[in-house]
Amino acid sequence: MPTALPLSAALLSLLTAAPKAPAPAPVTGPSPQVAERLIGAALTEGHAYARLAELTDGIGPRLSGSEGEQAAVQWAKRSFEADGVKVWLEPVKVPRWVRGEESARVVGSERHRAHPLSIMALGGSVGTPAEGLTAEVIEVRSLEEVAALGEKVKGKIVLFNHSMTVAADYGKAAGLRTRGASVAAKSGAVGMLVRSLATASLRSAHTGAMRYDEGVAQIPAAAVSVEDAELLHRLLAGGPVKVELKLGCQTLPDADSFNVVAEVKGREKPQEVVLLGAHLDSWDVGTGAHDDGAGVAMVMEAARLIGKLKPAPRRTVRVVLFANEENGLRGGKAYAEAHAGELANHVAALEMDAGGFKPLGVTLRAGPGGAELVAPWLKPLDALGAGSVLQGDAGGADISPLIPARVPFVGVRVDSSRYFDVHHSWADTLDKVDPKELAQSTAAVAWVGYVLAEVPGVLPRPEAPPAEAPKPAAAPVGTPKPAAP
C-alpha cells in the first residue's frame, strides 16, 4: 500500500527523533548474531559436558605429578587441536605428593570399643611411622584455642572440630586445614586431624592442601569425616580418647608438568590478552568433576566457540589450564613469571573454579567504571539469570599471582551452595554435574570472554595491592580458594 509509506516514514522519523534529551551515550553494543551463536551453541551442543566426561571418566583423577595428570595434559592438547585452537605446553615443575595406605581408629577403652575412623591424609602431609602413631586427642575449634591450651596440647593429636555447615563457611574453616598442623606442632602436638570441610556427609573424608611452617616440627595431618569428628567429640565428653593414626603418604622429588595454553588471536589488538583459566589438576580421590573438570570444560568450550567466530574478536582470548592448583599453585606462579613481560597487556583474567553449577552473574575486580563498561554487554545472559554485575570480588587461586601486575579480574559466579558436598572427596564425580547447569555456565563464560575481547574499551585496572606481608612463608598457597558466594 504505497499511500501508507510517507506517513509511516514521517511517523518513524518522529518516533526515533524523540525524546531529544538526554542524548544516549554512543555505546557500540554487542552483536546479536554473535550472542546467538555462542550462547546457542553452548546450550544446545552438549560439547562441554562431553569433554568433562572424557576428562573424568576417561582420564580420572590427576594429582600433580601423577600419570593421570600427564594423561590429562596430553588429552587437553589433543582436544584443543581437534577444536582447531592453537595450543602449546609451558613447562612447570610440580610437587609430587603421593598418598599411601592410610587408616585410623579410636583405640578401645573401658567406656567404648574400638571404632575405625574415616580419614584422608591432607595433601603435603608427612606420613606416620609404619606402626602408626597413637596418642590422646584434644579437641579445639580454632587456631587461637591451641595456643590458649598451652602445655595440654603436648604429645596429643589435635582435632580441629570447626562448625562449617554451609559453603560460605569454607574460607574461614580452610585455614584450620591449611595451617592447623604447624600451629598444633608449635604447642608440641604429635598429630593433627581436621573435621572435613563439608556441607554434606555420609562418613566422607575431604582432603585438601596443608603446609608446614619453616622451623616447626612436621606432624602428620589428616581430614576426618564429619561423623567421626562428632563421634570423637561425644567420646571426649566421657574422658580421654586415644586415636591410632597410620599415614603412608610421602613427598617425592618434583615432577615435570605443564600449563596447557591455547589461544584465539585477536583481529585488531592481538597483543591484548583476555585470559580464561581453570586448573587441570585435581586431588587423587574422585575424578575432579566439579573441581575443576567443570571449569576446564567451560573454558575449553569457550575457546572452541570463540575460535569459530569470523571475524575473530578484537583482542586475543587465551585459555590457560593451570597445573598444580591444588597443592602448590606452581602453575599459576609459572604463568605469571613466564608472561611477566606481557602482563601489562593482560586486559582481563577470569578463572572458573567453583564447580559446574548454574551461573548467577558476573563479578569484577577492576578500577572505577569497570561495571559501567561491562554491564550493557551482559544483556544476552539475562535469560540465563546471569546478566547482572554482582557485588563481590572476582578472583581465583591461579590468577592471584597476576594481582601485583594489576590485571583486572572478571568472574562468572556460579551457585556453589552444594559444592562442598563433594569437594575434594571421592564423591566429586561426573554424576554430580548437571549437564544443563554446566551448559548454562559455559554459555556465560563464552559470552563474557567474547565481551572482554570485543568491547571497545578495556577495564580500568584495579589499585595496586598493599605491600607484601613481611613473612612470605606464612602466605597461604594453593587452597584455600575464594569462599563460595
Add this chain to the structure above:
Amino acid sequence: MPTALPLSAALLSLLTAAPKAPAPAPVTGPSPQVAERLIGAALTEGHAYARLAELTDGIGPRLSGSEGEQAAVQWAKRSFEADGVKVWLEPVKVPRWVRGEESARVVGSERHRAHPLSIMALGGSVGTPAEGLTAEVIEVRSLEEVAALGEKVKGKIVLFNHSMTVAADYGKAAGLRTRGASVAAKSGAVGMLVRSLATASLRSAHTGAMRYDEGVAQIPAAAVSVEDAELLHRLLAGGPVKVELKLGCQTLPDADSFNVVAEVKGREKPQEVVLLGAHLDSWDVGTGAHDDGAGVAMVMEAARLIGKLKPAPRRTVRVVLFANEENGLRGGKAYAEAHAGELANHVAALEMDAGGFKPLGVTLRAGPGGAELVAPWLKPLDALGAGSVLQGDAGGADISPLIPARVPFVGVRVDSSRYFDVHHSWADTLDKVDPKELAQSTAAVAWVGYVLAEVPGVLPRPEAPPAEAPKPAAAPVGTPKPAAP
C-alpha cells in the same frame, strides 16, 4: 462457701446427664495419668537416646557372631537389669560371616584409565580367589532380563543396575540384592554386582543380605555405590568394560548367640503376651544406629517405663531383642520355635525396624474390628501426629515367623523417607538420629504397648496365611524388610 455446693452439684448432675441420646458405647478409656506418665517420660527424659548412644558409640557394630554382638547382648542384659526389668537370654545359633579385605576396579582400556570402585561384599557372599576375579561386566535392570540375555551372561559379572530412588522402591529392588547372584549364576555368570539400595549417595556402598539357591554355583556378590554403577553404565555405552573384583569374605562355623528377652508381668492376665520387638544385631559397617539401634532403644525404654507403672497393665509386655535379623533371621525363628506353645496367647506383636524417625501413626495386621478396638485409645498420641490407625499392614522380619500362629501385628509407622540414605552403610551412625524424633517414636511405642496390654478386649486374630509356597528354599530370608511407607 457452703451455699454454692448444692447448686454446683445440681449443675454437674445436669451436665453429665445430657445429652441423653445416642448413648455412647461403654468403652473404658485409657487412664490419662498413665498417658501423662509414659508419654511425658519418653519425651522429656532422653533415656532412649542415651541408651542408643551406649549401643552405637559404646558397643558399635554387632554383626551376628562378632565380638560386638556378644558385647551388645551383655549390655542389653545389664541395661534391663539396671532398669529393674526381668530379663533372660534364649540361645540362638547364628551364622558367622566375616568380611575380609575387599576391593574392585575398572580395568583400564584404550577408552579409559582404571577406576577404583566403591564396593562392599553382600552378607553371605563367598569370596573370590585371592588374586581376584576379572571379567567383563554385563548390565541388567531386573532378574528377568538375565534370563532373556541367555548365553551373553556366561563368564560375565552381572551388574544389577536398578532405578531405586525413593524409600518406597526398596522392597522391589531388594530382590535383586537377595536373589541376583543365583539368578545370574544359573546363566553362567561368574560374579554379581548390585547397585546399592540407596536414596542418597556420596560414593557409599550399602551392604545387605543375599542367599544362594541350592544346586547353583555360588558366585561372589557385592554392592557397588550408585556413583560407580552409573560410571559402569556410562563406560559400557562405549564398549566392553572389565572389572576386577577381590572379596576376602568367608562363612565360618555357626556361633552361639542369644535373643534377649525381658518382660513386665501382667496384673490380671499374665499369660497373655504383648510382644515388642527390635533386632540387636547390625551389619558390620557403621554402628547400626537407625538399623536397628533405634528400635532397640525404643522397646527397651517402653519396657522400663511400663515396668514402673503401678499397677502393672492387665497383660504381660514382653520385649524381645532378636538376634541375627540381618543375615539369617535365626533369632526370629528361634523365638517362634521356643515359644510355640504360648503363641496362641500372644495377643499382639510389634517390631520397630524402620529407623529412629518421627512416628506417623499405627498400623495393624488383625482380623475385622481391630482398628475399632484400638483407635479410641490412641488419642494421647494425637499431639505427636501419631494418633490414627493408618492403612497398610503391620509386620517385621523377626515377627514374621509368628504369622502361621495368627498373632495379630501392630506397627508404629515412622517417617522412613530418609532411612535408605544410610541403611546398611558406614553412615548409619548416631549423628543421623534426631533425639527429638527418637523420643517421639519411643513415646508412641510405649503408649501402644501399654494400650495393647491394658485395653479390655484383644485384637481379632488375622486370617490364616495361605499354604506355604512349594519351594521353601526360594523364600526370602532376613532382609528384604517391609518397604518403608
